[in-house]
Amino acid sequence: MRYDYIIGGAGLAGLTLAWQMVENDLLEDRNLLIIDADKKETNDRTWSFWSKPELWIGDLPISQSWGKAVVKGEDFDLSQNLKPYRYYKIEGIDYYKFVLDKLKKNSQVTFIQDLITSENEEEKSINTQQSTYYYKSYFFKSYFFPDEIAALANPKKHFIWQHFYGWKIKTKQNRFNPDEFTYMDMQVPEVEGGLSFAYTLPESQKISLVEYTLFSADLWKKESYEKHLKNYIESNLEISDYEIIEVEFNKIPMTNSIFVKRSKSIIPIGTLAGTVKPSTGYSFMRNYKHVQQIVESLKSGQEDFALKESSRFRFYDEVLMNVLHTGKSSGHEVFGSMYKRNKLTQLLKFLNEETNLLEDIKIMNTVPKWPFIKAVAEELF
Template identity: 30%
Template sequence: MLARCVCAEEREERAVVLDADVAIVGAGAAGLSLAHRLSRPVPGTRAPSVVLVDAPPGPMRPPRRTWCFWEAGAGRFDAAVTAAWRHLRVRPPSGRAAEGDIAPLRYKMIRSDDFEHLVGHDLAGSPAVRRLEATVETVEDVLEGALVRLRDTGARARSLRVRWVFDSRPPGSLPAARTTLLQHFHGWFVRTARPVFDPRTADLMDFRTPQPADGLSFGYVLPVGRHEALVEYTEFSRRPLTADGYEAAVRQYTEDVLRLGELRILSTETGVIPMTDAPIPRRVGASVFRIGAAGGATRPSTGYTFAGIQRQTRAVADALRQGRVPVPPPAHSARSRAMDAVLLRALDSGRADGPALFSRLFTRVPMRRLLRFLDGRTRLHEDLAVGLHAPVGPMLRSALELPALPRRPFDGP
């Protein structure tokens, strides 16, 4: 009798069903980007109805982030761009820096708060998108669609029945891979007493940092004025640092390398980005897909994700409007992923000296062409030309051994 009562209560609790064409789970960069694309009408196509499910405030929400990417001319999210640069610099451990003008490209920085404000404003005026604050418990395939079970902010159980689900939440674990490194970083937004920054130039990689025993490290400086900049310490390695380790590393970089003098820390950010040659599944059910970093939008060799998200969500939005099965496409080509696998293996095995490799590439390859290469927009002959400036022996040995290497689960944090 008790069991029947509990089941009846659960059925009643689950009785609220919200129907829509699309559910987007997670309101980070990927979820907001897809919702934004679907919120705008396109003549001659049907706009799908969308429910964007955002986690309540707390640990399930993505932390504040800074996203960077490069593009030519005006962009979709320029109103949220904090700063942009056409002049970039890479500093080797010693010697002369590599510098270049990347026009007509611009290297752009967006802070997640500004991005969320811009997209949120546009979504508020769209009848196609509803926002729902809730904790998603399960996502499952059902007949001709999917069912999202969730609990709203009042702890009430609800069900959302849709045709398609796009899940941008980080997976619980990484797929098995031959090589997985972590790009982990800690940064300070600082204001200095002296005008020490050149707001025209961004430092992509500054290898004057102490190098770890395994992997590589570099500084990253994005100035937004003579007195203000984002200054980060970054490592490519298998394990993140402790909180004290990051603080010490950034302090050493700002004091001993950059010599910034007196400064005030306005805010901080910390992150970990997996860099892996694992195949990332994008379709996990008949009607359920993964997008964003969870769907392979991160470039394995660099950690850049924002541009991949835009390519992926644009294709998904086009497919939905045209009535096609909206499988998210790979954000990066098979050739790009194969080259990344070789680079990751060469770095992880210690065969390639990371600071020397990246410094050589930025010194010998025009910076604009190298950015196109990193974005997967070069042709085969251009890829081969870039490859000739990498250490051929370590790269070739790494490429030859990859087919025989087993894929293993990542035993990281």
Template identity: 35%
Template structure:
């Protein structure tokens, strides 16, 4: 039975970001690392977008924007992203570049097999696949188990669910240097619904119909709303070149309580998704860097997670969206109508001071948050 220092059960975004960080850190040069997953990551299964001040993923980005638009019924605001850049990365490009880099490191092994069980056994861990077993010092698990989340009611679940069309038009219609970040001017129908448009040229764009809500829709409803939005833009002649569909859990459920001394849940399985927005890439990147710096000084993975005030802000927002889903557009519009956009993105990155937090929070509908706070306290 082969033994490793670290085993990753699942090779999703969080696992790959963490291993990318490990191979750049001298502490891990002599550590044997195993990645297990049934998926070989050979298809473009998703698109990640994130705002970024640095240029560390510039070499694999598919497109970047320096300006964006936020819209709601009655107003539209175009703004510069500076000091940020809004980046779009195709999943396949990220997978290919990451696995190419990992091939250069002899201490890393990748096995394409299904994990069927893993457990902590005193001073080591055991991982079983359908064909073999491995032991290790620590497990990093990104296989999501929804049963724990669905079995409780204290921390509600709001889904960020969407269908996207990559469309190509016959005539130039898009503004390629400006992304539509959120357009809430679409009919809300008792939910929090918006269009998300990422133009890659004057004739090509990703058109994504997105909801933050407790319940999913039939596929036809997402697609009919995309068609209606295209018609509103005056686009009648187009080709759908690719489609994507996703469902991201937005919840403040304390996944970290299931961590043990030698097993850490990461990615969606560990609550690494930013609950209030559903954004995954940037949050997972920050968590992976923190984890790689944590391990050389710590042998107890239960100490990794720390609650901060932003978790509580997210908790109140998710409570509101779950109880009164139709008010979501008014909350986001209150922030973007006049607020400093750079500070808003800084706030969403959990990097603001408390005074900057207050400046943003006080722009939001106060009664909604006071009632949510009272429900949580009492």
């Protein structure tokens, strides 16, 4: 059977696109196939993001949200109100169920559990371990093969991983404040050529996700993540009696390289399209905006599928990646200086790419100057 559209990968990008195609009546007389090797029945990840309250966010399966955040560095410990923003958390399993339940009600959508092994643009075919599927219009690709990651080893570009290991823990005593979360705690050992920090997302006084995160070129062995996370919980949080409810272990590529460019009818989405912001690793809101752009393009027939980005903020990301990747300054020095000398709401506005040039300059004036001047020169010339 030949489908009108095929989506490869039922992660955040693939499921969001399928959901919005249904919501926007793009499948009234067309059909869609989604292929993923996983049934999407486990809570394998958590998505967090900040936003001003919007109607569509209220429809999402938000598990928790906060209006106050804590940021810690070597010599500061700040609690701040996030207005006009709120910080939201969505459990992976909740989002999968939320979208899949909607898709199951539409007879034009088919979900097949299988592993994609290759794609053929000329034949408009997708090969899997079990079969071959064909499409008429577009194949939206959200996964990547190992050789596509290897191709990012470009000496003119910067590539690091955001890798993290977390436990959702339950304590016997009340140890958490569910009204505020820890956005970034840099009171942890530094990592060379990157950034290390921990954060907590409390659900109640006794339950919280505690995660140890690194931005670096080198991945760790699982035992190292466990050691540092355990030490953070027991030494920094001073919690010794707890139960591990869930484990989260993942990595996200952060780069100023483009993963995969459009190849005629093969359209990259998600991480492949650049929806992961290189300087932060956040992707939920950028992914949603890209999906909206794709949907509008499908409705209008414009084929404008490439992620729209600000060249100004793209350059900022490249400079920061340069500083971290080359070790011109430590991650703790860079981020510690920014978060200590700026209001968190202003930094969130900046990271959302909503600030004007004057606001940008004020923020840039709070980071170590010479490392960034050198990085700017290298990126320009």
